[in-house]
Amino acid sequence: MGGVLGGCSTSSIGKKILSAITGLGMVLFVVGHLAGNLTLLLGAEAFNNYAHFLKHLMHGAFIYIAEAGLLLFFFTHIWMGVTVWLHKGRAREEGYEVAGNAGGESKKSLSSLTMILSGISLAIFVVIHLLHFKFGPAEAQGYLTTIDGQPARDLYRLVIEEFHKPLPTIAYVAFMLFLGLHLRHGFWSAFQSLGVGSPRLTPAINTAALILALVLAIGFLALPVYVYFGVDIPAATRVVALEVGP
Amino acid sequence: MTTNGHTYTLKVWRQPGADRPGRLATYTVTGISPDLSLLEALDVLNEDLIRKGEDPIAFESDCREGICGQCGIVVNGVAHGSKLGCTTCEIRMREFAPGSTITLEPFRATAFPIIKDLVINRSAFDRIIARGGYVSINTGAAPEANAIPVARDLAEKAMDAAACIGCGACVAACPNASASLFVGAKVSQLAVMPQGHAERERRVTRMVAQMDAEGFGNCSNHGECEAVCPKEIPIHVISRMRREYIRASVKSVLG
Numbered sequence: 001m002g003g004v005l006g007g008c009s010t011s012s013i014g015k016k017i018l019s020a021i022t023g024l025g026m027v028l029f030v031v032g033h034l035a036g037n038l039t040l041l042l043g044a045e046a047f048n049n050y051a052h053f054l055k056h057l058m059h060g061a062f063i064y065i066a067e068a069g070l071l072l073f074f075f076t077h078i079w080m081g082v083t084v085w086l087h088k089g090r091a092r093e094e095g096y097e098v099a100g101n102a103g104g105e106s107k108k109s110l111s112s113l114t115m116i117l118s119g120i121s122l123a124i125f126v127v128i129h130l131l132h133f134k135f136g137p138a139e140a141q142g143y144l145t146t147i148d149g150q151p152a153r154d155l156y157r158l159v160i161e162e163f164h165k166p167l168p169t170i171a172y173v174a175f176m177l178f179l180g181l182h183l184r185h186g187f188w189s190a191f192q193s194l195g196v197g198s199p200r201l202t203p204a205i206n207t208a209a210l211i212l213a214l215v216l217a218i219g220f221l222a223l224p225v226y227v228y229f230g231v232d233i234p235a236a237t238r239v240v241a242l243e244v245g246p
Numbered sequence: 247m248t249t250n251g252h253t254y255t256l257k258v259w260r261q262p263g264a265d266r267p268g269r270l271a272t273y274t275v276t277g278i279s280p281d282l283s284l285l286e287a288l289d290v291l292n293e294d295l296i297r298k299g300e301d302p303i304a305f306e307s308d309c310r311e312g313i314c315g316q317c318g319i320v321v322n323g324v325a326h327g328s329k330l331g332c333t334t335c336e337i338r339m340r341e342f343a344p345g346s347t348i349t350l351e352p353f354r355a356t357a358f359p360i361i362k363d364l365v366i367n368r369s370a371f372d373r374i375i376a377r378g379g380y381v382s383i384n385t386g387a388a389p390e391a392n393a394i395p396v397a398r399d400l401a402e403k404a405m406d407a408a409a410c411i412g413c414g415a416c417v418a419a420c421p422n423a424s425a426s427l428f429v430g431a432k433v434s435q436l437a438v439m440p441q442g443h444a445e446r447e448r449r450v451t452r453m454v455a456q457m458d459a460e461g462f463g464n465c466s467n468h469g470e471c472e473a474v475c476p477k478e479i480p481i482h483v484i485s486r487m488r489r490e491y492i493r494a495s496v497k498s499v500l501g
């Protein structure tokens with residue numbers, strides 16, 4: 001695997017292929033993640049059950065396999081993106097005095113020109129997000145509920161509490177706008193990098209990228225906003241927490 | 247010089263040599279007829295400079311009718327100017343508002359070193375072509391024209407790609423200074439034709455390797471190249487080049 005990665009990453013086309021595969025892989029994950037998040041709308045039980053289900057799928061192995069894959073994709077994607085970006089500086093050492101846009105069939109856009117910035121923002125977001133929830137307060141800190149009579153983490157209350165604080169809510173909304181910005185160009189570009197492009201296909205894929213970017217960004221940012229304005233911090237679980245807490 | 251023409255301010259990149267620093271110099275040209283081409287306006291300015299004993303502006307042109315690909319200037323930030331499907335030599339002065347400022351810069355890429363002023367060295371393209379942008383055939387008696395049947399749609403596709411005049415505007419316009427549209431066109435024009443099939447895998451592998459070795463940037467699919475291409479070659483040739491590359495890589499692994 002390392003050999004193949006190394007071989008691919010040395011040619012300009014190989015780099016884009018790796019970038020595309022890892023990018024599309026993460027898009028799949030993000031779509032699944034959004035679908036999972038929607039269980040939040042069904043209430044505490046559904047959401048906690050869903051989290052519990054994922055954690056214990058395949059006797060707990062699933063989450064580790066998925067995480068290993070995502071980690072590999074995540075770092076490969078960053079590696080490729082940063083190399084492409086660094087190379088760009090070497091390939092044109094002296095820039096133009098006047099910047100212009102040709103228009104016409106060009107797909108150069110705010111999205112395509114800011115891939116490195118939106119990408120870095122998303123990488124930072126992933127770290128914050130993991131610290132926030134995955135490695136955030138759990139049963140021991142009082143976020144305890146019961147599923148099928150067994151003690152389990154009350155992730156629902158943690159989420160609802162977090163999105164009642166203005167700063168995390170605003171930050172999440174902003175980061176999800178970056179997600180949309182990144183996918184607007186990234187999604188169609190991945191297909192083009194894999195050689196999937198033709199006069200008939202490309203316009204369709206390009207439109208699909210716009211729709212996907214909108215759906216994912218709006219889908220993800222709508223949840224924190226909805227929680228902030230429309231969901232009360234659950235009282236029942238608070239009672240449980242008080243009883244068990246220190 | 248006629249007196250009833252227009253006046254323009256030209257900001258032109260002046261650089262005495264490859265390793266010398268350059269700068270934008272400002273000139274005023276007067277009496278410019280709207281029917282002149284941009285390059286003719288530069289000729290007018292140069293005659294003026296020569297008369298004053300100054301160094302004329304170096305720029306390239308040959309056919310001055312959009313077929314040779316020699317001319318290439320970034321006009322107001324856009325390679326070959328903002329009119330779609332045109333080379334620099336096809337730009338007329340009437341496209342600029344009288345009295346306006348026109349900025350002229352060379353095509354910029356590390357792989358295209360500046361020789362002087364607006365003249366760049368594009369021999370990197372020649373070296374890429376030398377690595378596979380041809381078909382090896384025995385010359386001799388001309389082959390019978392219909393010996394190898396070619397479907398019309400394939401012939402059209404090949405012709406669309408073969409319209410490339412190698413001007414380098416794709417590189418100049420690419421935010422990453424990638425040569426993918428050029429190499430994509432050269433790979434595609436042969437990849438779709440039966441005559442090109444014999445050297446298909448080796449061609450794409452070698453040409454891409456040479457493109458990378460020349461120091462062109464990576465393609466991020468901005469598509470700005472297609473918009474500035476005077477022959478309007480679509481970025482689909484780039485996806486075809488990638489398909490060819492993937493095909494060649496798979497074949498080299500599987501034997």
Ligand code: FES
Binds near residue numbers: 315334335
């Ligand atoms: S001078 Fe030949 S294309 Fe412009």
